[in-house]
C-alpha cells in the first residue's frame with residue numbers, strides 16, 4: 001500500500017535560486033502596460049441593481065475575490081454572505097429565485113462546478129430558475145494547482161440542460177454581459193475575470209449578445225474560433241502571424257451554450273482555412289469538442305486543430321510559465337499554428 | 342511502553358518554545374522568498390505544529406511514509422507554508438529547499454498538495470474535505486489493527502462547510518477514538534472575521550452535541566496545548582476528539598499582530614527582515 005504513495009513522490013527537489021517566480025493566487029492576467037479596468041463585474045452589477053430591485057448578491061466567503069464586494073458596499077441590504085458553503089450558496093439562491101428575486105451568486109469556478117454541482121443542477125437548472133452564477137478563476141488563471149484551477153467547468157456546465165454558459169474575454173464584455181444575462185429569463189453560468197481586467201474589445205466595436213458568435217477580424221489562412229481570455233491571446237497571435245504573412249481570422253464565441261452553430265458552420269465552411277479552436281479549458285468537453293461535434297454532425301469538412309489545456313491535473317507555478325508550458329500563451333499559440341500550417 | 346512504534350527517535354531534547362520559534366522563523370524566511378505567503382496563519386499556528394510534531398506525533402523523519410506513523414493531515418491547504426516549516430524543523434524536508442518556496446517546479450507550492458511534498462498526507466485547498474478523508478484513514482487504520490492515530494488540522498472557515506459536519510457525525514457513529522482533530526480558530530476567513538461570516542460559535546458545544554470529546558484552549562499557549570493533546574489521547578471513551586485552538590494571527594511579531602487583520606496580510610519588502618530581527622530578539626533557549 002505504501003509503495004503506491006511513494007510513486008507519487010517521484011518529484012525531485014527543485015534547485016534553489018533559479019527563476020523564483022511567484023504563483024500568487026491573484027496573479028493578474030493583464031500583460032504589463034495593458035489597458036485595464038478595475039472590477040468590471042462589481043461595478044456593472046451596482047449600476048444594474050439601481051433599476052432592478054429584484055437583484056440580490058450572494059457569495060460563499062469570496063466577495064472580495066469575485067468583485068462582489070463592490071455590490072456589497074453599494075447595496076449592503078441586498079447582499080447575503082453565505083459563509084464558505086457553496087452548496088448552501090446555490091440552494092439558497094434557488095430559494096430566493098423561487099420567491100421572485102434574481103440572485104447573482106459568486107464563488108470560484110472550481111467550487112461551483114465541483115462542490116456545488118448537484119445543487120446547481122437540480123435546485124436551479126432543472127427548475128429553470130433565474131439565478132446568475134458568476135465565478136472567478138476560470139480555467140488556468142491561478143498557479144495554485146488543481147484545487148483552484150477550474151480546467152473542467154465548461155465541460156461540466158455544458159452538460160447541464162437549461163443553463164446558459166458564458167466565457168467573456170475582457171472588461172468590456174463583462175460590462176455588457178451583466179445586463180444581458182439579467183435580461184435573460186433563466187439560469188446562467190458566467191466565468192469572471194476579476195481585479196484589473198484587460199480591455200481588449202474596445203477597438204472592435206463589439207456588441208455582446210447571448211448566443212451570438214462575432215467575427216472580430218477576417219483572414220484567409222487560419223480561422224481562430226476562440227472564447228474567454230483566449231480571444232485576447234489569439235488576437236495577439238493573429239497580429240504576430242500577420243507579420244509572417246499568415247492571415248488569420250478570429251471568431252469570438254463567448255456563449256458556449258447555446259452555441260451559435262450557424263455562424264460557426266458558415267465560417268468553418270469557407271474553403272482553404274485551418275480552423276483552430278482556442279479555449280482556456282481542458283481539451284475534454286469544452287468549446288473545441290462542441291465545435292468538432294457540430295461540424296461533423298452537419299457535414300462541414302475542414303482542417304481542425306485545438307489549442308486547449310491537456311487532459312491532466314496541471315502544475316502549480318507562475319501563470320506565465322504555466323501558460324507557456326500548456327500552450328495557451330500567445331507565443332505558444334503562434335508556434336503551434338506555424339507548425340500546423 | 343509496549344507500543345511497537347516506539348523506536349521513533351525522540352526529538353524532544355529541544356524546548357517546544359524553541360521549536361515553535363524555529364517554525365516561525367522558517368515560515369518568515371520562506372515568505373521572504375516570494376515576498377508573500379499566508380504568514381499570518383503560519384505565525385498563529387506555529388505553536389500547534391510544534392506540539393504536534395515535537396510532542397504528540399510518532400514518525401520517522403527519514404521515512405515519511407513509514408506504515409507505523411501517526412498521520413498528520415492538513416485540510417487547509419493554504420497553510421502549507423506553516424506545515425513546510427514544521428516538516429523542515431522535523432527533518433522531513435531539507436532546509437535548503439525553502440529557497441524554492443512557491444517557485445516553478447518546487448516541491449513546496451503555495452497550496453499544499455500530497456503529490457508534491459514528502460510528509461504532506463493529503464491535498465488540501467478545496468476546503469472542507471480534510472475531515473472526510475481523516476474519517477477514512479481512521480477507519481483504514483482500525484481495519485489494519487494499527488495503533489497509529491490520525492491528527493487532522495482544519496480552519497475555522499471550514500466549519501462553514503457542510504462536509505465537515507457530515508464527517509463529524511460519521512466519526513462519532515464509527516466510534517473513531519483514533520481521530521484527533523485540531524481546529525484553528527483565528528477568527529479569520531477570506532471576507533472577514535469568521536464570527537461575522539457565519540454562526541460558528543459555540544464550537545465546543547456543537548462538537549459535544551455531535552458526540553465528540555471537545556477541549557478549547559489558547560492555541561498559542563504551549564503548556565495548555567500539551568495538556569490538551571495528552572488529555573485527548575488518553576480519553577478512554579470510544580469517540581473522536583477535538584482540540585479547539587484559539588490562535589492569534591501573526592503571533593510573535595508584534596508589528597504584524599497590530600496590523601489590520603486580513604486573510605492575506607501584505608508585508609513590505611523591508612519588513613521581512615524586520616520580522617526576523619524582532620523574532621530573533623526573543624529567541625528562546
Ligand SMILES: Cc1ncc(C[n+]2csc(CCOP(=O)(O)OP(=O)(O)O)c2C)c(N)n1
Pocket residue numbers: 060061062084111115382417419466467468469496497498499527528529530531532535603604605
Ligand atoms: C471549498 C472552498 N471554498 C472556498 C475557498 C476559497 N478560500 C480559500 S481560504 C478561504 C477562507 C477560509 O477560511 P479560513 O481557512 O479560516 O481562512 P484564514 O484563517 O486562513 O483567513 C476561502 C474562502 C476554498 N479554498 N475552498
Ligand SMILES: [Mg+2]
Pocket residue numbers: 496497498525526527528529530535
Ligand atoms: Mg480562519
